[in-house]
Amino acid sequence: EPEVTQTPSHQVTQMGQEVILRCVPISNHLYFYWYRQILGQKVEFLVSFYNNEISEKSEIFDDQFSVERPDGSNFTLKIRSTKLEDSAMYFCASSVPGAGNTQYFGPGTRLTVL
Amino acid sequence: GQNIDQPTEMTATEGAIVQINCTYQTSGFNGLFWYQQHAGEAPTFLSYNVLDGLEEKGRFSSFLSRSKGYSYLLLKELQMKDSASYLCAVRDEGTYKYIFGTGTRLKVLA
Numbered sequence: 001e002p003e004v005t006q007t008p009s010h011q012v013t014q015m016g017q018e019v020i021l022r023c024v025p026i027s028n029h030l031y032f033y034w035y036r037q038i039l040g041q042k043v044e045f046l047v048s049f050y051n052n053e054i055s056e057k058s059e060i061f062d063d064q065f066s067v068e069r070p071d072g073s074n075f076t077l078k079i080r081s082t083k084l085e086d087s088a089m090y091f092c093a094s095s096v097p098g099a100g101n102t103q104y105f106g107p108g109t110r111l112t113v114l
Numbered sequence: 115g116q117n118i119d120q121p122t123e124m125t126a127t128e129g130a131i132v133q134i135n136c137t138y139q140t141s142g143f144n145g146l147f148w149y150q151q152h153a154g155e156a157p158t159f160l161s162y163n164v165l166d167g168l169e170e171k172g173r174f175s176s177f178l179s180r181s182k183g184y185s186y187l188l189l190k191e192l193q194m195k196d197s198a199s200y201l202c203a204v205r206d207e208g209t210y211k212y213i214f215g216t217g218t219r220l221k222v223l224a
Contacts, residue, residue, distance in 0.1 A: 033211070056209055
């Protein structure tokens with residue numbers, strides 16, 4: 001069964017450094033998303049992406065964040081200058097139109113900012 | 115505002131039935147989703163309701179009442195592996211993003 005994959009599974013970085021989290025969505029999916037989950041808290045929407053542009057973003061997704069689909073398969077989230085409070089699990093998800101637009105989540109990248 | 119409420123924790127016995135409730139107040143509605151999340155893992159899709167009524171999928175069923183802003187997830191014949199968090203998420207109208215509840219941590223005891 002096709003699945004969303006993410007790399008790396010765990011990223012440790014120093015405050016102020018840039019990180020890029022990578023995702024390979026399910027191949028026939030057209031909508032892509034990033035969510036984050038701070039330890040012990042709820043899953044929070046960051047951004048959705050369709051047709052090579054951002055379709056929605058939350059208040060969390062400020063100028064420090066950017067997304068890109070550099071080729072036909074990858075979808076990346078860049079955090080330009082990480083802060084301690086960016087430490088969280090970051091989930092990528094993808095979906096197709098129809099059937100409720102059910103989103104399928106990747107296994108996540110645990111980002112630890114020191 | 116957007117608000118989704120679920121109980122924080124529930125405990126049930128192996129082989130039993132458990133019902134996890136979710137109430138929501140959102141500015142719009144375009145579907146309610148239930149996900150299972152084991153600790154440290156990704157949310158896994160369980161069910162989707164957009165019309166009132168019951169959707170059944172094996173041991174799992176989900177119910178929706180749009181007029182009451184209410185849903186429940188019913189798990190039958192509980193197994194130890196069902197110990198996990200169960201997340202209720204609502205898709206707002208005119209958007210593709212999900213708004214998640216805080217999740218219900220279910221412990222299944224032998």
